Amino acid sequence: MKHFIENIFLSFRFDMKTMGVIFFVPVVMFAFSLSIIVLAPGIVDDRYNNIVVIQGLFIPFSCWWILYRLSEMYEEGAQETLVPYYSKRFPVDFFRYFFLHVIGLAVLCSILIIKYDASILTGINVLHFIILTLFYMLLGTSLIVLIKNVEISLTIIMIYTVLEVITQGDYMPWPHVFLFDPPINGPFLPIKLSVLGVAVIVLMVVTLIFIRRADKKPK
Amino acid sequence: MIQLSNINKQMKKHPILTDVSLNMEGIYGLIGPNGAGKTTLMKIISSLISLDSGGLTIYGEDYVKGKYVKQNKRIGYLPQDFMVYPNISAEEALDHIAMLKGVMDKRERRDTVNQVINEVNLQGHQNKKMIELSGGMRKRVGIAQLLIGKPSILVFDEPTAGLDIEERIRFRNLLKNLGANHTIIISSHIVEDIEFLSTKVGVLKKGKVLFEGTPAELKAQAAGYVWEYDATVEELDEIMNHKEVVQITEEETKISVRVFSNHEEKEAKSVPPRLIDGYLAVVKGEDE
Ligand SMILES: Nc1ncnc2c1ncn2[C@@H]1O[C@H](COP(=O)(O)OP(=O)(O)O)[C@@H](O)[C@H]1O
Ligand SMILES: [Mg+2]
Numbered sequence: 324m325k326h327f328i329e330n331i332f333l334s335f336r337f338d339m340k341t342m343g344v345i346f347f348v349p350v351v352m353f354a355f356s357l358s359i360i361v362l363a364p365g366i367v368d369d370r371y372n373n374i375v376v377i378q379g380l381f382i383p384f385s386c387w388w389i390l391y392r393l394s395e396m397y398e399e400g401a402q403e404t405l406v407p408y409y410s411k412r413f414p415v416d417f418f419r420y421f422f423l424h425v426i427g428l429a430v431l432c433s434i435l436i437i438k439y440d441a442s443i444l445t446g447i448n449v450l451h452f453i454i455l456t457l458f459y460m461l462l463g464t465s466l467i468v469l470i471k472n473v474e475i476s477l478t479i480i481m482i483y484t485v486l487e488v489i490t491q492g493d494y495m496p497w498p499h500v501f502l503f504d505p506p507i508n509g510p511f512l513p514i515k516l517s518v519l520g521v522a523v524i525v526l527m528v529v530t531l532i533f534i535r536r537a538d539k540k541p542k
Numbered sequence: 543m544i545q546l547s548n549i550n551k552q553m554k555k556h557p558i559l560t561d562v563s564l565n566m567e568g569i570y571g572l573i574g575p576n577g578a579g580k581t582t583l584m585k586i587i588s589s590l591i592s593l594d595s596g597g598l599t600i601y602g603e604d605y606v607k608g609k610y611v612k613q614n615k616r617i618g619y620l621p622q623d624f625m626v627y628p629n630i631s632a633e634e635a636l637d638h639i640a641m642l643k644g645v646m647d648k649r650e651r652r653d654t655v656n657q658v659i660n661e662v663n664l665q666g667h668q669n670k671k672m673i674e675l676s677g678g679m680r681k682r683v684g685i686a687q688l689l690i691g692k693p694s695i696l697v698f699d700e701p702t703a704g705l706d707i708e709e710r711i712r713f714r715n716l717l718k719n720l721g722a723n724h725t726i727i728i729s730s731h732i733v734e735d736i737e738f739l740s741t742k743v744g745v746l747k748k749g750k751v752l753f754e755g756t757p758a759e760l761k762a763q764a765a766g767y768v769w770e771y772d773a774t775v776e777e778l779d780e781i782m783n784h785k786e787v788v789q790i791t792e793e794e795t796k797i798s799v800r801v802f803s804n805h806e807e808k809e810a811k812s813v814p815p816r817l818i819d820g821y822l823a824v825v826k827g828e829d830e
Contacts, residue, residue: 326646333648337638340630400624403590404687407613408642 349384353427356381378501379488385424385456386463394473410534447506454519461526468533543567549596558582559749569721571736572729574746580729584697588619618693622700624684632683633668639687658686678709695725702735733818745824753824764815764823769807771799
């Protein structure tokens with residue numbers, strides 16, 4: 324246990340060393356989301372926008388660290404030397420970033436409840452946040468193991484996110500993952516959560532299959 | 543001893559390796575022109591890519607499982623280029639890799655890292671960033687990270703490519719030292735690289751094994767085919783136009799020209815072949 328905690332600590336220090344300033348981007352996005360929530364005028368009609376901020380601004384960056392961590396597996400020579408070991412390490416890295424993001428979520432949710440009241444958040448919202456975080460992390464890992472390029476993967480994720488947020492989940496012919504309106508009971512909600520759940524499982528399978536594929540490296 | 547039997551591999555419907563059977567031991571040199579399939583074969587041996595058919599045993603124990611050579615701790619592979627974690631020091635990179643390889647105790651990890659740094663003579667360079675290290679030093683880091691897992695078989699793909707002459711010589715010494723307690727397989731398209739180093743060589747071309755044996759046996763492949771002319775500058779042109787010249791050496795008063803020929807060269811003297819001659823005899827023979 325002592326080794327485990329020590330290693331987690333060392334892993335974060337290692338992240339900061341290898342990533343440099345890039346490491347702090349999700350932290351900045353957290354601070355940004357937090358200040359929007361704190362500074363928003365708090366008009367009753369606009370309340371739900373806070374929840375959209377969490378979905379569209381904070382959660383998408385949950386893929387950031389794991390993407391950069393995995394991208395190092397595609398550096399010169401790493402594919403042949405480190406990937407066999409790294410794929411065993413992957414779950415540990417995944418969960419330490421997931422855990423950190425869940426803490427971020429908890430802070431943002433608490434601030435929301437303090438500023439407004441408990442009615443602003445439903446259990447469905449909280450559940451949705453968590454699944455959405457998993458969705459974004461696994462979307463990131465799937466893209467990087469398939470494309471093997473961090474910039475392209477991030478660009479795809481950001482374009483997807485911006486399109487979804489701007490069109491509020493209309494128009495584009497793919498499954499929509501955000502909740503742009505307060506969740507109300509009806510057939511629509513379980514469908515959306517199921518779609519998200521299935522997406523999470525599919526992306527997890529894709530990640531686990533392709534993380535080890537050394538002979539599929541595109542030239 | 544690693545025994546390969548009838549290994550076949552196709553990629554995109556092209557045969558890359560055809561019935562490759564080799565017995566690898568000692569410091570084993572795998573030579574062949576570019577595109578011969580050396581990298582492909584080494585990656586198959588190191589469980590990195592699949593094979594279509596064939597067998598691999600290590601000291602008699604079967605290591606092929608399904609389409610791959612079984613993942614194992616005995617074989618360590620160093621790719622042609624090794625450039626990981628550019629922004630941190632060699633020591634930090636090795637420490638992290640040791641953790642990935644399961645050395646969880648901090649003190650044990652520090653000891654292991656120091657030990658492998660000594661083994662590859664990286665002392666004095668361990669605090670430099672990976673990106674600041676020379677090609678030869680980076681290769682050493684690559685070997686050091688392999689040694690963390692204590693493999694008994696080391697597979698090095700073109701380890702001297704891209705190194706300058708001085709680095710090459712030092713690297714050769716390092717390989718020789720490692721050869722004392724490891725089986726080493728090195729590939730190269732340059733015969734000089736493995737000369738004086740290998741105890742056994744295999745020649746690969748277009749995915750086929752053309753020769754396997756000791757360096758002396760490879761030399762013997764060219765016995766009787768190598769001739770040496772003592773030429774003047776004027777004669778040199780003439781010889782180069784009509785003969786298959788393998789080497790030209792300028793000496794004080796003359797130019798000595800080694801040529802390859804399967805019939806007697808009247809004006810030249812027959813000379814004992816070198817390793818390169820044996821290699822060329824084997825590789826050229828295939829073209830005709
Ligand atoms: N991923 C691949 N797909 C198709 N052909 C490949 C692939 N990798 C290598 N080859 C082909 O296989 C042959 C052997 O390549 P390689 O093993 O790299 O040779 P060497 O290392 O001896 O230079 C070459 O003709 C090369 O073009
Ligand atoms: Mg090669």
